[in-house]
């Protein structure tokens with residue numbers, strides 16, 4: 001079974017109520033309907049009632065069991081969410097007027113549904129930017145008390161019969177933390193390792209990537225990566241991790257053996273940690289658009305409750321896959 005089919009069937013075994021903040025987008029509606037077909041749900045579409053309904057009419061899915069619509073302009077929940085928003089942001093000097101306005105924003109409304117326990121997870125970002133989507137999650141749902149920070153990763157499903165023999169990998173952080181310091185990089189690596197176990201069921205082999213392998217270059221950016229490895233190893237002594245490694249040394253067994261002899265993971269890494277968001281975001285898009293990987297993400301980690309982002313270039317199938325991922329996170 002393919003990795004993504006496996007994700008969907010595991011999620012269908014424990015369905016969760018997921019709210020989608022962009023119910024006005026045709027891909028989101030199509031992805032939601034496919035998720036219901038796969039046994040996921042229930043699903044709430046947030047958006048202008050007329051626009052959401054028009055998509056459902058086209059899809060011949062008006063009145064579909066398990067599918068709900070919430071329009072923040074008319075919803076009976078909006079006033080309560082405005083009060084909740086005010087409560088959450090009053091330390092920032094937010095006024096009642098601003099809170100009332102914000103509760104009408106579909107991204108905020110959907111995040112507040114999760115915060116308030118009215119849904120178990122949310123997905124947005126097919127239309128909104130990552131900054132907008134992530135800010136709503138950070139401010140309304142917030143960081144889990146035991147997390148060092150909120151970060152993100154992509155689940156990369158490799159093309160069938162890939163010559164490497166791999167089927168799936170974790171790439172982090174390709175979406176959220178712009179320029180992590182060594183301690184933040186170590187925290188991102190630890191969180192990605194946990195997500196590898198949770199979503200792929202694989203033992204993590206973590207590579208901290210760089211333009212250098214084991215001292216082949218000297219620069220403060222290389223030192224940041226080796227410092228991150230030292231912190232990661234001190235905090236998680238049983239985790240298989242190594243760095244600094246170039247991508248080829250991390251991924252290709254022969255190259256790993258020659259550039260990093262004796263490394264516990266070189267050539268066999270399944271969790272790739274990029275040194276900053278330039279490398280991560282560019283790297284995942286190259287693997288997706290030239291390498292033919294199916295990229296599911298950015299999946300957020302470290303939040304108190306599940307909220308996930310999509311790329312604006314996503315397809316309806318990506319939306320369905322992200323609903324499955326969010327459902328699995330909700331079951332945690």
Ligand SMILES: CC(C)(COP(=O)(O)OP(=O)(O)OC[C@H]1O[C@@H](n2cnc3c(N)ncnc32)[C@H](O)[C@@H]1OP(=O)(O)O)[C@@H](O)C(=O)NCCC(=O)NCCS
Pocket residue numbers: 092130131132134135138139143149150151174175176177178281298
């Ligand atoms: C995510 C992002 C928007 C946060 O930016 P920011 O300027 O720190 O955001 P804000 O200051 O508005 O943060 C909102 C809150 O979240 C907190 N926060 C920000 N980043 C956080 C993190 N990584 N972990 C935990 N909390 C975080 C802030 O401390 C702030 O808390 P407060 O308002 O209660 O004081 C920013 O890091 C970003 O734009 N990242 C890149 C997104 C992107 O374009 N990716 C490429 C496409 S995928």
Ligand SMILES: CC(=O)OP(=O)(O)O
Pocket residue numbers: 125128129130174175281297298310311312313
């Ligand atoms: C993850 C990402 O790069 O998102 P977008 O393509 O929407 O900027």
